[in-house]
Amino acid sequence: MKTPEGFLFSAVKCGIKKPDRFDLGLIYSPNRLTAWGVFTQNTVQAAPVVLGKKLIKEETLHGVVVNSGVANACTGEEGIQRATKLLEEVAKGLGVSLRSLLPASTGVIGEQLPLEKMLPKVSELVSNLSPERYLDFTKAIMTTDTFPKIAYRSLKNGISILGIAKGAGMIAPNMATMLGFILTDAKVSKDTLKKVLPKIVDHSFNQITVDGDTSTNDTVYMLCSNQKDLKNWEDFEKACLEVAQELAYLIVKDGEGASKVIKIMVKGAKTKEDAKTFAFSVANSPLVKTAIYGEDANWGRIFAALGKTTIPFDFEKVEIYLNGIPWVKNLQVITDEEILRKELQKEVVEIQIKLKEGKKGFEVWASDLTEEYIKINAHYRT
């Protein structure tokens, strides 16, 4: 794997996360980056989200400073000041303008950034920078993640796209659902990014759920070092989307306590909005998620989850397919229960739900719900 040209990575251990692990990371480019960001819809927005939304509009940007362990959410004016101070110290170390770095944080809500631990590590953070250290960076943004999440594509003309993310669903008590970074050496204008990034996020990160809890810190940044001219826009956009979807898949796969990835595909809805509501209702239903975990072909729970949306539809006409195998038609199970059970034992379970109301569809990826999720989230701080 060849990381995109024009990007350097670094990470240090400040002692925020115990046991001693990388917890402060830096992505830096000596080039002026084209950058855009997409942020959480939560009304309660963390300091780095408030700050990031402003800084992303700057014309000159050189990178991102990310910490894990503390989300810097619900920290008021002091949270903004501390995040700004950290960014400025790193900018000074790099010799770039003070407002040219973007912030991101993930960790426990309601705690201030421990600058006394972080600032002494800034010079090491800067001097460690190298094109190869992307794995250390990826580790530095992990919380309850059990593995680092990286996706990569390269195009024929040498353009490469690197995606890095963290997230294991709603990582409690951190609430720092997900951070994502998509880096490329392609030359792209800011106006184009503004249009393309929300579309990519809509078709990847916005189609996943672990527990339906939206975080205060969700952030996806796309950074372009503008080293290489784009020849085929379609190929590039497709590759970027693939990178984002691969990261989204990895987040669901690493969902807290998850044993399976569930792909819910709703088809034949009247509107896309309906299809989305149906798909998320099934994907977030604790009863569907526990049935899949228990490898129980309990289709009644899917019908109940569709119906609880209160969207009108003719449920007698609904067809369900499991990994492509016909499962329910005319309210009858039409495949042997043992065959269905075997399909449910697979690592990825595809549930296709065909309505007869219209032509719109939506797909959601979800994790199942296990005892381990409860353990992680009930006893995390203890």
Add this chain to the structure above:
Amino acid sequence: MKTPEGFLFSAVKCGIKKPDRFDLGLIYSPNRLTAWGVFTQNTVQAAPVVLGKKLIKEETLHGVVVNSGVANACTGEEGIQRATKLLEEVAKGLGVSLRSLLPASTGVIGEQLPLEKMLPKVSELVSNLSPERYLDFTKAIMTTDTFPKIAYRSLKNGISILGIAKGAGMIAPNMATMLGFILTDAKVSKDTLKKVLPKIVDHSFNQITVDGDTSTNDTVYMLCSNQKDLKNWEDFEKACLEVAQELAYLIVKDGEGASKVIKIMVKGAKTKEDAKTFAFSVANSPLVKTAIYGEDANWGRIFAALGKTTIPFDFEKVEIYLNGIPWVKNLQVITDEEILRKELQKEVVEIQIKLKEGKKGFEVWASDLTEEYIKINAHYRT
């Protein structure tokens, strides 16, 4: 306890539920009952719901026939026919008109009523009727409930109100969230019931949640035997509401795997609808529920759950109280963590959330989320 005059109860074991337990119950009155019902909002409605909605409009009603083990949901036209057949056989046994009994079912979705097991038991069901057998009836409607749910009030002038319910949240794989019956010997007109029952349900059963999954079978019937004149309407309505609230509380307390009851009280919202959305968002958040289970005073999860509604509010002004003790103000924890932890160890945990947006409030009762919920719902059919 003196059951309301004019009501008889019965239950038999048909062998639907294993091991052999009461699974078919009957409430009967020789008097013409005034009756009304409130039914699930789920688009996927069980046969007894479809049928009950029609029959409740009849002028002459004499009781309710309820079974557990099979929900008779997603069973098509045959489900309606079987439910009708059962009602008619019981009506013949009682010697009342064929359309004078109401249906209710709770159990697994997608299975037909096993009439071959049920019809032979109808004569025993009828001959067992007695005013004392209400506990057997209550047992006959239980599924994963761990205890029968009964509430009772009497008024000075001898009027009594008996409430009976089943439900342990969304009882998987049964989906038969809850059935409730409120019986009284007071004389009440149907028009009055139509107005009063939805109000009572709104302030009791509609304020609880175990897992946010709405069932296909939810039904609450109120039956009045019209034996006693009402002198004080206010006292009567208050007593009925208390009965319904007590049943609602018992359902949450018996929530699948629940270790605690959580009362979420939102105040100071702009509209009642906002307050309700906030309260249910907190009450259904897996992260809040697991934190309470883990006795972890993790207030950040409450803020994130409020914010994920995307309703605008000034979160820096939100105050949180735990069992009446100030917990969070100005984004600061203002009580010692050890004191908070002790409060969280109580069986009932009250979380009061004060916003500064307006004057509207809403209260929701929820259960916490434990490993036991997963066990019950992942492995129930196995």
